[in-house]
Amino acid sequence: MSNAEKIINDIDLFLDKSMLKTSKITPEELINFIEEKWNEADDEKYSIYQAYIINSRMVNEYIRAKDFENMMRWLDRLDLHSASQKDESYITNYYKGECCLECGNEEKALDYFNLSYDENQEYIFSRAPFCYEFFNKHLETPRELPDEDEDEYSDPSIELEHWKTFFNQEDEKFYYEIFDEDDEYVDEPTEEQQNGLDYLKDNQTVILENILNTLLVSYPDLQKKYSYSEKDKPDFMPDLQNIKGFADLLSPTYFYVTSVIKEDYPYIGFGFSCSWDSEHGLGVMTYKDRIIEIGGAEIAFDTWTAEKDSQT
Template sequence: METDDEKNRVYASYIYAARMVNEYKWAGDASNMLCWLNEMDKHARSNENPPCVSDYYKGECCLECGAEQEALKFLRKSYEANEEYLFTRSPKAAEFFNARLAEPKIFPKFEDEEYEDFGFPLRLEYFGKALEQEGEFHCAFLDEDGEETDEPSRMHSNAIEFLKQNQEEILTGILAEILKNYPKWQEIYDYPSGTKSDFMPGISTPQELSELLELQNIYILDSAKIGFEFSCSWDMEHDLDIMTRKGEVINIGEAEVAFMAI
């Protein structure tokens, strides 16, 4: 039977492999990325998701990396396990695969929808300075169904102005909430001493989070709710999402929290 220390080492190894997948994906190095995907398969956590999910993840990584032949192989396996799942995920992957089917499927999402990215750049000087990023961030309006829209309502416009006028208070609250939860997450991830300083070092101030976080997307739901999606050093696969209402943090967790209308 595995000891707790052995389980922690295995888990940390899985997280490290996931991070390396992302790094080689961004570098466009398909060969090394595939090697690390194979490393992830060796861990028990890789079996937590059904085959359609895990194979889809590999296919999407390959597609983003430019390895289309490998992407098609994994996406086909995902499709064979569940014919609908693939078409609920990335529009790029869905269109890539659908174009290669002998009989392309037409789902409701493909009707009268071009999967355009309606996102736009939003300049937030304080966010850029505090997070040590460029001051321009990707922002998107979401409708009541959680879908991106290029037709913002007055409530969306009000939310943008609220964010611009209160960005220091909003980000201060977000970082304070992350810092409050950070010790708990350190216990959950429990990185061994050899890798802890790389992924989840001990910190005591919100300013130190700038080395561990990167704001990826901002989602404007309505006049009260704004979501923030961060990549984080300790879990590159799932990210860290924050939902705020009137500037106050109301939910924090893994992917999708930032654009769920709760």
């Protein structure tokens, strides 16, 4: 009987622990744990998709460590996985070239880029600028590349000092996206949407407290739903007495200003990463300082929820 699924789940859980805000796991400890567990698992791991994700993570860990030999060893392991067979060879060769370039081996990167280019001359120029700029210098007839800042765009951000302090994210920016009536992203808010952004900034403390107090009420039910073991519960879903405990369990990700308007103010959704569900996160839909619904990350941009409430 295969042991791969259990071991991959163990690795996945350890990875989740390493990404917690309270984690003390070092990169070296992470690498050593995965190396050891990976070798314990039988070859069935090469048919488990999560193992493919873990394998890619190890490639990145060794890139960060500038350890070319081990990075290549894990790239070779990627080739063994069933998921890698779905990609065209020019995509695989480009990816290997990008990894080699990031790891500091320009000669090997150029070899892989040439293999990719020989099969598909356009693909590399649709990927990361640092890769195609490097490769272009080695072409016999270099291409004319677009200006570096030509298509550069960044979502707008809002200053929320209380949120920064509460979540201990002093250097972070809180980005938001604006939806039009077709749920398409737009660059500029309407007058009503700007009212909502101004309201958020002026009332940031009470809005955050309302979100967290509402979450605190449903938190015991969430603990039952996720049912972490007594060993893992203190890391992922510890018992909380007040909202301060959420500072270590949540991090704001993106805000969404919807096109659903009520009395000149929009409904605004808030997305959070959360310790207990790294895949789905946490989403909150609000109207001014009122909490409409809390659920998975999709709630933060669920205009149907906003529309339904706006009609009451």
